[in-house]
Amino acid sequence: MKAIQLAAKHVIELSPAAPFHFDATLHKPDHFPSSDNSWLPGIRWQTMLWQGVPLGLKFENTGGVDAPCVCLSIHSAEACSQSFLDGLIAEIGYRYQFSLDLADFYARFSAHPRLGPVIARWCGMRPLNYSSLYEYLIIAIVLQNATVRRSVQMMRALDEVYGTAVAYDGQELYVPWAPEDMAAATEEELRGLKVGYRANAIRRVTDAFVNRQVDELALRLLPREEQRKAMLALYGVGPASVEYILSDVFHHLDEMMHISPWELKIYSRLFFGRDPEDPATAAELLAYFSEQFSPYQMLAVHYFWEDLFWQRKTEPVPWLEKLIRL
DNA sequence: CATCAGGGCCCTG
DNA sequence: CAGGGCCCTGAT
Numbered sequence A: 001m002k003a004i005q006l007a008a009k010h011v012i013e014l015s016p017a018a019p020f021h022f023d024a025t026l027h028k029p030d031h032f033p034s035s036d037n038s039w040l041p042g043i044r045w046q047t048m049l050w051q052g053v054p055l056g057l058k059f060e061n062t063g064g065v066d067a068p069c070v071c072l073s074i075h076s077a078e079a080c081s082q083s084f085l086d087g088l089i090a091e092i093g094y095r096y097q098f099s100l101d102l103a104d105f106y107a108r109f110s111a112h113p114r115l116g117p118v119i120a121r122w123c124g125m126r127p128l129n130y131s132s133l134y135e136y137l138i139i140a141i142v143l144q145n146a147t148v149r150r151s152v153q154m155m156r157a158l159d160e161v162y163g164t165a166v167a168y169d170g171q172e173l174y175v176p177w178a179p180e181d182m183a184a185a186t187e188e189e190l191r192g193l194k195v196g197y198r199a200n201a202i203r204r205v206t207d208a209f210v211n212r213q214v215d216e217l218a219l220r221l222l223p224r225e226e227q228r229k230a231m232l233a234l235y236g237v238g239p240a241s242v243e244y245i246l247s248d249v250f251h252h253l254d255e256m257m258h259i260s261p262w263e264l265k266i267y268s269r270l271f272f273g274r275d276p277e278d279p280a281t282a283a284e285l286l287a288y289f290s291e292q293f294s295p296y297q298m299l300a301v302h303y304f305w306e307d308l309f310w311q312r313k314t315e316p317v318p319w320l321e322k323l324i325r326l
Numbered sequence B: 001c002a003t004c005a006g007g008g009c010c011c012t013g
Numbered sequence C: 001c002a003g004g005g006c007c008c009t010g011a012t
Helices: A022-026 A082-096 A103-109 A115-121 A133-143 A148-162 A187-191 A198-210 A216-220 A224-232 A239-249 A261-272 A282-293 A297-314 A318-324
Strands: A008-014 A037-040 A043-050 A053-061 A070-076 A164-168 A171-175
Touching: A008 A082, A022 A053, A037 A171, A043 A082, A043 A164, A043 A171, A053 A082, A053 A164, A053 A171, A070 A082, A103 A115, A103 A297, A115 A297, A133 A148, A133 A198, A133 A216, A133 A239, A187 A198, A216 A224, A224 A239, A261 A282, A261 A297, A261 A318, A282 A297
Parallel strands: none
Antiparallel strands: A008 A070, A037 A043, A043 A053, A053 A070, A164 A171
């Protein structure tokens, strides 16, 4: 790859709301590895396309859980204007939820027999979505009916053709493409990247953005059911993808309508101690979640889920390994 | 070798 | 509203 050098740099101090757990927020061990980011304890590198400008972000932890401070370096090819930076910071604020107030969640569940200890381990963790809606949709499509390894391959192939390679701070990463960058791609070209029948969905979702049928910023202001309707109207988006979008992209902390089969197996073991091969029904789990964790079902399950995958990082969790299917 | 299902979704009957 | 088909890949 011929990487663009991002030589200009702006540095900004961010003050997330306390408590703030840097690593558990900025690294999600359950996310599949993607060439638009990388992580080391206390540092996350993340590329971003904003207003058509490829950027290299570096988040560094310079505080603690109770006195959070994040140093954000914004790397770009040319120096950025103040108004550009202001807009960018506001967008990062939205996506990363650094100002999310967790107090009510903790007040309700710190003493919960199951969730309480998990909260204690990951106090200050937030869900992470660093993508635009369009970028997230592509990820969702690439996840469908594929094993993790294959999703990684497809994403990589798309990045290499439509993304932009950048180099900054010792990292070489890809910046995602804009819908317009893919506007001229035919379904056959996309199929050439081994995305299979997903080519049609990628094509049509991209068209919807190029034609301005979807406006992410406007959607943020609409009620959840309107957001759900707009997403389901996109070709290639069904209940599983919409669930991820409503929780991750639109931050509905109580969204919990759909559990896919592979998650069902893991949840059944995790919450009911059942044999993953003889899982509970989705209805049983949904009822349990809403009875136990309303109005924070998604956030609560996120805590359990991340706890499990962090645990897996240090010591293998035998029953989980065969359910993940790398 | 062949067969099969996978971190879904669309379309059909 | 249940079920077949879909691209490709690796596991068996």
